Amino acid sequence: MTTADELLRGVVHCENRERLSERLERGDSLRIKFGIDPSAPDIHLGHLVPMRLLRRWQLRGHLPVLVIGDFTARIGDPTGRSVTRPQLTVDEVEANAQTYLDQLFCVIDRGQAEVRRQSEWYDGFDLVAVLRLANTATVAQLLQRGDFDQRMRSEQPIGVHELFYPLLQGYDSVAIRADVELGGSDQLFNLMRGREVQAAYGQPPQDIVTVPLLEGLDGEKKMSKSLGNAVAVADRPTSQFGQLMSLPDPLITRYLSLLTDISENDLARTESELQQGLLNPRDAKADLAQQLVSMLHDPAQANSAREEFFRVHRDRDLPSEIPEVAVSMQNRWDIRELLLAAGLAKSKGEAARLVQGSAVQLAGERVSDWRQPVALHPGAVLQVGNRRVVRLIPS
RNA sequence: GGGCGGGUACCGAAGUGGUUAAACGGGGCUGACUGUAGAUCAGCUGGCUUUACGCCUACAGGGGUUCGAAUCCCUUCCCGCCCA
Numbered sequence: 001m002t003t004a005d006e007l008l009r010g011v012v013h014c015e016n017r018e019r020l021s022e023r024l025e026r027g028d029s030l031r032i033k034f035g036i037d038p039s040a041p042d043i044h045l046g047h048l049v050p051m052r053l054l055r056r057w058q059l060r061g062h063l064p065v066l067v068i069g070d071f072t073a074r075i076g077d078p079t080g081r082s083v084t085r086p087q088l089t090v091d092e093v094e095a096n097a098q099t100y101l102d103q104l105f106c107v108i109d110r111g112q113a114e115v116r117r118q119s120e121w122y123d124g125f126d127l128v129a130v131l132r133l134a135n136t137a138t139v140a141q142l143l144q145r146g147d148f149d150q151r152m153r154s155e156q157p158i159g160v161h162e163l164f165y166p167l168l169q170g171y172d173s174v175a176i177r178a179d180v181e182l183g184g185s186d187q188l189f190n191l192m193r194g195r196e197v198q199a200a201y202g203q204p205p206q207d208i209v210t211v212p213l214l215e216g217l218d219g220e221k222k223m224s225k226s227l228g229n230a231v232a233v234a235d236r237p238t239s240q241f242g243q244l245m246s247l248p249d250p251l252i253t254r255y256l257s258l259l260t261d262i263s264e265n266d267l268a269r270t271e272s273e274l275q276q277g278l279l280n281p282r283d284a285k286a287d288l289a290q291q292l293v294s295m296l297h298d299p300a301q302a303n304s305a306r307e308e309f310f311r312v313h314r315d316r317d318l319p320s321e322i323p324e325v326a327v328s329m330q331n332r333w334d335i336r337e338l339l340l341a342a343g344l345a346k347s348k349g350e351a352a353r354l355v356q357g358s359a360v361q362l363a364g365e366r367v368s369d370w371r372q373p374v375a376l377h378p379g380a381v382l383q384v385g386n387r388r389v390v391r392l393i394p395s
Numbered sequence: 396g397g398g399c400g401g402g403u404a405c406c407g408a409a410g411u412g413g414u415u416a417a418a419c420g421g422g423g424c425u426g427a428c429u430g431u432a433g434a435u436c437a438g439c440u441g442g443c444u445u446u447a448c449g450c451c452u453a454c455a456g457g458g459g460u461u462c463g464a465a466u467c468c469c470u471u472c473c474c475g476c477c478c479a
Contacts, residue, residue: 157475217432218422228422246432282430313431350424352446353439359425371446385425387432 003027007057010257012185013210015192020180020207030062031114033178033206035169035187036104039073041096043103044230045292046214046223049258050182051107053211062180064113066104067172068097071118072165103233114176121175122168133167136200137193142166145189166190170197178206185210186222214258219248237297241305244289245313249274249281252288260291286310312386319389322381326395332373335360342392344384359384 004021008014023030034054054064073093101115142163143149151158166189173181173194181191188210195205213222216229223230231243247255253271256262262270273279286306293302311317325342327333336351339360345351354360355370363380376392383389 242432249430249433280430281433285431285433309431314429347442348444349442350440354425357425357439359439388424 003060007053007060008209010211011053011209012212013188013208015195015208017207020209023179023207024060027061028179030057030179031065031177032057032062033065033067033173033176033181035172035181035183036066036068036097036100037073038068038070038093038097038100040225041099042225042230043100043233044223044225045233045255045259046184046216046230048107048233049214050184050211051104052259053209054182055108057182058108058112064108065176065178066101066113066115067176068101068115068117069169069172070094070097071122072168106233116176118168118172118175121171133171133197134164136170136197137167139163166193167197170194171201173206174198174201174203177203180207180209182209182211184213186213212258215251215254217243217247219251231292233296237293237301237305238308240293240296241289241302241309242313244292245282245285245309247285247288249285252281252284255288255292260288260295316386318381318383322389322391324391324393326393327376329376329378329394331375333376335362335367335370335372335374338362338374338376338382338392339384342382342390344382344388344390354384 002021002025004024007024008017008021014020032054034050058064070090070093073096074090097117143152145166148158148163169190170193172178174197178194178198181194183191188208191206191208191210195208198205215221216223216227217231218227218229221227221229225232231240235243244255252274253267256270257267270279270284274281274284286309289309290302290306293305308320312319327338327341335355336345336348339345339351339354340348345354352370355367358366358368360367361381361383362374363377363382367374378392378394380392381389382392
């Protein structure tokens with residue numbers, strides 16, 4: 001495999017591939033731009049896809065230039081949104097950026113990267129500069145972007161400031177003299193715009209590389225925290241494991257190929273075994289989850305997360321660690337009050353409904369009627385369903 | 396500035412005077428089953444209580460009409476589109 005093949009494996013779009021391959025083969029050291037959106041500090045598995053590729057480039061001697069979008073974060077990237085995001089304060093953005101970088105540097109080498117902030121060049125941007133930048137594109141060109149076009153047609157609002165987003169992001173490439181820009185495939189328009197902006201400022205246009213967007217746990221929409229279908233990098237191992245086990249079966253191989261170092265052969269084998277029913281999807285998913293948790297934390301924690309999961313969900317055992325809640329040890333508890341006190345229900349009405357739906361167990365016994373008072377013994381386990389479990393201790 | 400269309404529960408979306416705490420879908424929770432928090436099927440999904448078709452809160456805010464309003468009127472605020 002050539003260097004270019006290796007560095008472009010799995011990419012969705014590459015522009016201009018010939019030129020880029022040539023430069024890679026020649027061994028040029030390239031400045032590869034990677035934009036960071038500090039409006040969302042929580043990195044999830046979806047972010048890992050470009051980051052892993054960035055790491056491969058870094059290992060080949062190219063320099064990641066991390067551009068913190070501290071300025072555009074205050075605008076809100078309209079990508080895929082029908083509603084404008086709330087604008088963030090400078091402090092919030094800075095705190096988010098720091099969190100983001102800390103997590104990013106778990107994947108790429110901090111020493112071999114450059115970190116830049118948009119505010120370096122935008123804080124001094126005056127109106128003349130703004131108009132010059134605006135003059136690099138026409139409204140029609142900007143409206144070609146898919147989501148703008150869609151919003152126009154469905155009579156949704158488009159803020160003028162949103163129109164500037166691609167231009168500002170494009171100018172970042174001018175400011176840092178990017179040779180290549182890496183991003184998710186939803187960024188294609190913005191990245192392409194960067195080429196035009198650079199050309200307008202007399203720079204050679206950057207090459208661009210886009211990677212696939214990872215689908216979230218719902219199996220449909222792209223992974224995003226606000227959609228609630230994301231696995232956060234910083235989340236606890238047991239929680240990550242469980243979330244990954246809820247992944248729809250068809251996505252198993254997708255995750256394997258985008259998030260692990262699995263070889264083409266092994267991937268093909270797993271795929272066909274799943275198809276022929278030789279491999280239980282549950283086990284394939286457990287292996288995947290274990291691998292990913294190992295990567296995000298460490299193998300030992302991944303292993304115990306796996307054991308814990310099977311213990312609770314397959315074998316229907318109690319979790320090994322049960323949070324304790326102190327309550328008074330009276331003999332005639334109203335089960336609704338008890339559920340409320342234990343934090344397992346938000347209201348008495350909800351508590352009554354849970355009991356009615358036979359979800360509640362106290363000391364291993366199913367509670368069938370909320371009208372019946374219950375007696376309590378120290379250390380009794382109260383649970384709602386399989387996952388919400390609490391041990392009651394005397395207060 | 397003019398015209399038109401909107402603001403309903405976590406989200407989307409019905410409902411244009413009364414059995415509406417509000418259809419339906421999504422999401423969430425739970426149960427059965429099992430291959431897992433996956434699939435499928437089922438139930439639940441405002442609060443409180445003496446669990447009762449009892450009370451309270453709720454259909455952007457305020458005021459009014461009415462025995463009775465998410466539904467009618469007035470007014471304020473917010474949003475969208477079109478024309479200038």
